Amino acid sequence: MTNGNRIHIADWELEREQPYAYWLMCAPIGEATKSRLLLRFGRPSGVFEASEKALLDSTLSIGKKERWIAYIKERKEANVKREYEKLQTKGILFYPEYHPHYPVKLLSIPARPFGIFVKGKLPDIRQRSLAIVGARDCSEYGQYVARHFAEKMAQNGVAVISGLARGIDGIAQRAAMEAGGESFGVLGCGADICYPKSNEKLYRMCMERGGILSTYLPGTPPTPNLFPPRNRIISGLSDGILIIEAREKSGTIITADLALEQGKDVFVIPGRVTDRLSDGCNSLIRQGASLIQSPEQLLEELNIGYGKVCVTGYEEEENPYEQGKEGGNSAQRVAYKVDDCIGQSDNRETFSQFTLEEQAFLQLFDLELLSIEQIRRKMVASSFLKSITLPQTMEMLMKFVIMGQLRAEGGYYAKMMSGIGDKK
Amino acid sequence: MFQVFYAGGIQGMNAYKVRVEADVSNGLPGFEMVGSLACEVREAKERVRVAMKNAGFPLPVARITVNLSPAQIKKEGTGYDLAIATAILACMGMVKKEGLENTAFLGELALSGEVHKTDGALPIALQLQKDGIQRLVVPRANVEECRMVPGLTVVPMRDMQDLSSFLRTTEEKRKEWEVRGAGVNVGHDKADFMQANAGHDRTEFMQANAGQDRLEFMQANAGQNRLDFMQANSEQNMLDFSQVSGQESMKRAACVAAAGFHHLLFSGPPGAGKTMIAQRIPGILPPLTREEQLEVMSIYSIAGKPLTKMRPFQAPHHTISPQALAGGGRIPKPGVLSLAHRGILFLDEMPEFSANVLEVLRQPLEEKKVQIARTQGIYRYPADFMLVCALNPCPCGYFPDRNRCRCTEPEIRHYLGKISGPILDRIDICVEAAPVTIKDLDAPASGYDTKTLRVMVEEAREMQKKRYRETAYDFNGEVSGNDVKKFCRLGEKEQRFLEQAYEAGQMSVRSYHKIIKLARTIADLEHADEISVAHLAEAICYHNGKRLFERRNE
Numbered sequence: 001m002t003n004g005n006r007i008h009i010a011d012w013e014l015e016r017e018q019p020y021a022y023w024l025m026c027a028p029i030g031e032a033t034k035s036r037l038l039l040r041f042g043r044p045s046g047v048f049e050a051s052e053k054a055l056l057d058s059t060l061s062i063g064k065k066e067r068w069i070a071y072i073k074e075r076k077e078a079n080v081k082r083e084y085e086k087l088q089t090k091g092i093l094f095y096p097e098y099h100p101h102y103p104v105k106l107l108s109i110p111a112r113p114f115g116i117f118v119k120g121k122l123p124d125i126r127q128r129s130l131a132i133v134g135a136r137d138c139s140e141y142g143q144y145v146a147r148h149f150a151e152k153m154a155q156n157g158v159a160v161i162s163g164l165a166r167g168i169d170g171i172a173q174r175a176a177m178e179a180g181g182e183s184f185g186v187l188g189c190g191a192d193i194c195y196p197k198s199n200e201k202l203y204r205m206c207m208e209r210g211g212i213l214s215t216y217l218p219g220t221p222p223t224p225n226l227f228p229p230r231n232r233i234i235s236g237l238s239d240g241i242l243i244i245e246a247r248e249k250s251g252t253i254i255t256a257d258l259a260l261e262q263g264k265d266v267f268v269i270p271g272r273v274t275d276r277l278s279d280g281c282n283s284l285i286r287q288g289a290s291l292i293q294s295p296e297q298l299l300e301e302l303n304i305g306y307g308k309v310c311v312t313g314y315e316e317e318e319n320p321y322e323q324g325k326e327g328g329n330s331a332q333r334v335a336y337k338v339d340d341c342i343g344q345s346d347n348r349e350t351f352s353q354f355t356l357e358e359q360a361f362l363q364l365f366d367l368e369l370l371s372i373e374q375i376r377r378k379m380v381a382s383s384f385l386k387s388i389t390l391p392q393t394m395e396m397l398m399k400f401v402i403m404g405q406l407r408a409e410g411g412y413y414a415k416m417m418s419g420i421g422d423k424k
Numbered sequence: 425m426f427q428v429f430y431a432g433g434i435q436g437m438n439a440y441k442v443r444v445e446a447d448v449s450n451g452l453p454g455f456e457m458v459g460s461l462a463c464e465v466r467e468a469k470e471r472v473r474v475a476m477k478n479a480g481f482p483l484p485v486a487r488i489t490v491n492l493s494p495a496q497i498k499k500e501g502t503g504y505d506l507a508i509a510t511a512i513l514a515c516m517g518m519v520k521k522e523g524l525e526n527t528a529f530l531g532e533l534a535l536s537g538e539v540h541k542t543d544g545a546l547p548i549a550l551q552l553q554k555d556g557i558q559r560l561v562v563p564r565a566n567v568e569e570c571r572m573v574p575g576l577t578v579v580p581m582r583d584m585q586d587l588s589s590f591l592r593t594t595e596e597k598r599k600e601w602e603v604r605g606a607g608v609n610v611g612h613d614k615a616d617f618m619q620a621n622a623g624h625d626r627t628e629f630m631q632a633n634a635g636q637d638r639l640e641f642m643q644a645n646a647g648q649n650r651l652d653f654m655q656a657n658s659e660q661n662m663l664d665f666s667q668v669s670g671q672e673s674m675k676r677a678a679c680v681a682a683a684g685f686h687h688l689l690f691s692g693p694p695g696a697g698k699t700m701i702a703q704r705i706p707g708i709l710p711p712l713t714r715e716e717q718l719e720v721m722s723i724y725s726i727a728g729k730p731l732t733k734m735r736p737f738q739a740p741h742h743t744i745s746p747q748a749l750a751g752g753g754r755i756p757k758p759g760v761l762s763l764a765h766r767g768i769l770f771l772d773e774m775p776e777f778s779a780n781v782l783e784v785l786r787q788p789l790e791e792k793k794v795q796i797a798r799t800q801g802i803y804r805y806p807a808d809f810m811l812v813c814a815l816n817p818c819p820c821g822y823f824p825d826r827n828r829c830r831c832t833e834p835e836i837r838h839y840l841g842k843i844s845g846p847i848l849d850r851i852d853i854c855v856e857a858a859p860v861t862i863k864d865l866d867a868p869a870s871g872y873d874t875k876t877l878r879v880m881v882e883e884a885r886e887m888q889k890k891r892y893r894e895t896a897y898d899f900n901g902e903v904s905g906n907d908v909k910k911f912c913r914l915g916e917k918e919q920r921f922l923e924q925a926y927e928a929g930q931m932s933v934r935s936y937h938k939i940i941k942l943a944r945t946i947a948d949l950e951h952a953d954e955i956s957v958a959h960l961a962e963a964i965c966y967h968n969g970k971r972l973f974e975r976r977n978e
Binding site: 136137139166198274275276277369371372373374376377390391392394395397398399401402404408409410411412 | 670671672673674676691824826827830831832833854855856857858921924925928930946950957958959960961962964965968969970971972973
């Protein structure tokens with residue numbers, strides 16, 4: 001494990017060393033071995049020009065020698081330069097561990113990657129970043145929470161990092177970018193491959209409003225064994241990790257464990273005890289992770305003064321590295337709440353315009369989708385509603401969907417949500 | 425000697441009169457058959473020869489030639505045997521020809537001389553009667569169906585012995601062989617009579633009429649009436665909507681579908697009652713009209729299936745082949761789609777049907793018929809049915825319950841993607857069935873039972889009959905294009921409601937007319953002359969069920 005020891009290359013030499021660094025990156029040896037080689041020979045070109053005997057020295061403790069031998073036997077200056085050019089044509093940037101742009105946050109994680117490939121850009125060192133991960137088969141609740149939190153993070157200048165996967169990951173990243181923020185996706189395959197295909201649009205958005213990152217060679221196809229290592233990169237790059245929905249034994253929980261190993265803060269959204277999708281989350285809370293109920297709480301935990309909405313604006317966050325929760329002072333707190341309320345108060349006013357019957361009807365709905373039959377069953381149990389006929393029910397449903405109180409999806413209906421953490 | 429008698433043939437759904445000409449002359453002994461014959465018709469030669477020999481009338485040693493005219497239509501089937509035998513008997517001088525000018529003969533001969541059932545007897549009888557035939561000699565098994573034809577007397581024939589007796593006697597004696605035509609108790613009274621004696625009452629009735637009385641009763645009511653009576657009391661009537669607990673919205677949807685003959689889709693977890701409800705829909709459809717009955721029975725006759733006067737209910741298994749569904753085969757016969765004509769085609773577990781089987785549905789749903797092309801011509805079978813589908817919303821069946829459903833999005837998309845857009849387009853009503861728990865099974869029955877629903881449907885049908893009196897339409901679902909504006913008028917408030925719905929993303933331009941037509945059916949059920957906002961809302965609810973597929977197909 002080489003953590004602290006890094007070689008140093010002068011700025012003007014960086015570009016010249018790149019092709020050799022890429023050559024070393026593609027070598028069939030372990031990450032740690034690559035670092036050791038650099039230390040031994042001082043620079044990538046040094047490794048490339050070293051003799052076969054020197055490269056096979058036993059003190060280097062290289063594992064499977066055969067492939068390494070073949071690799072060094074066929075090294076050729078022209079090929080190395082050509083391969084690097086190919087990489088550049090694909091628009092992929094490469095940062096080996098000694099590069100000044102190599103993410104600082106990754107330097108200190110156990111078993112750091114030797115190099116990182118980037119399409120787009122890397123997260124800004126000065127910027128706060130939050131990893132948002134969760135189940136691929138999330139529920140309506142998870143989707144809603146992911147969207148809402150990602151939006152608020154983006155509005156407060158926090159970059160959202162995730163894995164571009166189906167479900168919570170993709171939803172959070174899309175919501176962050178649509179709100180004007182930046183998002184970075186770390187892939188479990190080569191940076192030039194878009195996986196899953198259904199998130200192609202997201203992949204392209206990421207390249208423009210953030211970056212696509214990978215520690216795997218371009219062209220590496222996505223296979224299951226590549227995902228756990230990339231999860232550690234996701235948490236490694238972030239200041240904290242937010243878990244939204246996770247089953248008891250799932251990839252998301254593994255990622256949470258990795259984050260703890262790296263010493264990152266783990267924030268968790270609780271869920272209903274009857275939902276299997278919240279089992280992992282609730283379990284983490286039991287083990288001591290932070291329970292988060294609103295984006296404001298999360299921003300507070302990240303020591304960010306909330307209330308500053310613009311992303312491109314000049315307003316810097318107040319002392320992001322300063323301890324003490326007084327970062328967001330009371331004046332700003334009030335401002336935020338009022339702003340937030342404006343959108344909601346409309347709903348509250350119109351709500352009281354409805355008859356008691358209609359209000360009782362609307363109370364039946366929550367985030368989860370209900371079929372007409374399920375709605376009817378609930379109505380039968382309520383004294384206000386049991387005398388409403390089926391055709392009348394459908395009429396009310398449609399009216400409320402058109403007015404915006406309810407939303408319809410397929411033949412299922414649910415409440416149209418206005419905000420989280422509002423106290424009615 | 426040259427003799428002519430008449431028989432009938434079928435091509436597709438069309439029957440035609442066939443002249444059977446026979447000639448016996450000197451020359452090298454032989455038996456030739458001509459007239460564009462399929463091979464089973466050619467084989468009649470052997471059947472007739474042996475049948476006649478075994479009946480005691482061996483063929484003369486002479487040159488026998490038989491021609492089936494018109495010669496350019498390819499003759500199929502085996503119903504010509506009887507007419508050929510008659511013609512040859514006539515050539516042998518064993519037939520008294522007076523009175524047989526307007527008599528036709530239908531039937532297949534067994535080697536023993538017995539006369540066997542022919543497929544398609546009913547449509548042939550109908551056509552022959554139109555062509556001037558007044559009396560039809562048929563196998564015993566075909567008597568029931570042929571008696572339905574008004575204006576035609578029927579003579580059952582058991583075997584060659586009887587045939588020769590019949591042909592040898594005088595015309596007066598022949599009258600005794602005739603069976604009574606369309607029986608007593610026709611018309612409305614009969615319908616009441618039948619239904620008054622359905623179900624429970626029937627058991628008592630039967631017991632009250634046990635023994636001797638019953639025998640006479642049965643014989644008095646043999647044939648036609650028996651068919652009605654038996655079917656009025658068949659198992660179909662034992663099914664009732666009240667036997668399904670809960671699932672109000674499915675029952676209501678079934679009622680709306682039945683009222684306007686709209687196509688219907690049920691989606692829901694296993695055990696919710698989708699199949700049960702589908703099986704009970706024929707019970708709320710109004711009875712077939714006389715013309716429809718003849719139509720349906722003709723199809724069943726051609727297919728060789730037992731006749732029925734009830735609304736057909738066909739529920740093919742999902743392993744069915746496209747040919748069995750649409751019809752065809754080397755000798756084309758109507759398929760399941762045609763057997764469901766005027767009735768219900770129920771596809772249970774719809775995604776389990778293979779894609780090319782489902783594709784077969786497209787033309788019939790569009791054109792209400794099935795067309796099969798063959799070298800000898802195009803066969804057209806009617807297929808105007810009400811489609812009822814049932815499926816689970818995902819492979820495990822429990823979507824959207826995330827606690828039980830572990831299906832991934834690609835799995836669901838693949839599963840539902842089998843059902844193509846064009847077919848989904850034709851389905852107007854889509855409802856979700858909720859999962860059923862033990863508590864629900866004990867719950868008191870809701871207001872909807874078969875009797876109530878049937879009355880509602882019949883009244884809605886009456887309104888449609890009145891409305892479309894002077895057009896070719898029967899149901900709201902059939903109205904096309906500009907006629908929608910004419911027959912399904914909307915007030916200003918209703919128009920605005922639709923616009924708001926469109927803006928809220930609840931409707932597309934495509935579904936605009938369909939929703940209005942569906943709303944018209946719902947209004948008919950409520951006895952409303954004008955379509956109201958409530959009716960439109962309900963129609964949109966039903967139509968939106970389909971969006972389940974759109975979401976999964978993104």
